[in-house]
Amino acid sequence: MRFASKVDLWLVLVLGAAALAVLWALARALAHAGSGGIAVAAVAAALAVGLPLWLLVDTRYELADGQLRVRCGPFRSAIALDQIRSVRPSRSLVSSPALSLDRLHIAYGRHQAVLVSPRDKAGFIAALQQQAPGVQVLHP
Numbered sequence: 001m002r003f004a005s006k007v008d009l010w011l012v013l014v015l016g017a018a019a020l021a022v023l024w025a026l027a028r029a030l031a032h033a034g035s036g037g038i039a040v041a042a043v044a045a046a047l048a049v050g051l052p053l054w055l056l057v058d059t060r061y062e063l064a065d066g067q068l069r070v071r072c073g074p075f076r077s078a079i080a081l082d083q084i085r086s087v088r089p090s091r092s093l094v095s096s097p098a099l100s101l102d103r104l105h106i107a108y109g110r111h112q113a114v115l116v117s118p119r120d121k122a123g124f125i126a127a128l129q130q131q132a133p134g135v136q137v138l139h140p
Contacts, residue, residue: 001127005059006074006100015052022048059099061116063127068106070114072097081132083108087125088138090115119134 005140026041026048054073068079075097090105096115101117104124116122128135 001063001123003063003124003127005061005098006102006117006119006121007056007059008100011099014057015056019048019052053139056099059097061118061124063124063131066131070097070116070127077114077124079106079108079114081128082129082134084132084135086138087128088134089121113126 018020023045030041036064051073051097062071063081066081068081068084070077070079077097084106086107088105088107090103091101092103092105092115093101094115096103098117100117102121103117103137104121105113107113107130127139130135
């Protein structure tokens with residue numbers, strides 16, 4: 001089953017403002033430098049706009065083939081479902097493949113964890129429990 005990430009408006013605004021700031025700085029630099037840096041500026045502009053857009057459009061979580069697959073733009077990871085110990089709500093600010101602060105903290109392995117923010121948290125937890133019955137769901 002596939003679950004899209006919940007997206008907070010503040011994050012969209014921050015990513016958009018950062019992209020606009022980079023584009024503005026590139027435009028000013030090109031205006032003063034002439035045509036010599038156009039190729040570099042085009043690559044930087046593509047990254048400034050493309051990467052945030054990629055993150056916003058392509059962050060999702062999939063439960064399939066005995067794994068939790070986490071995808072956040074170009075970043076990917078897979079966690080074996082039998083390694084997941086617990087799931088609990090979180091509002092941690094730690095960097096993670098989650099586009100919202102309405103998150104789930106998933107503990108797995110010995111001391112590893114990942115934060116995710118599925119739009120349908122209840123559906124995600126139910127699907128996880130169905131595919132990995134040993135997962136402990138903790139409440140705050």
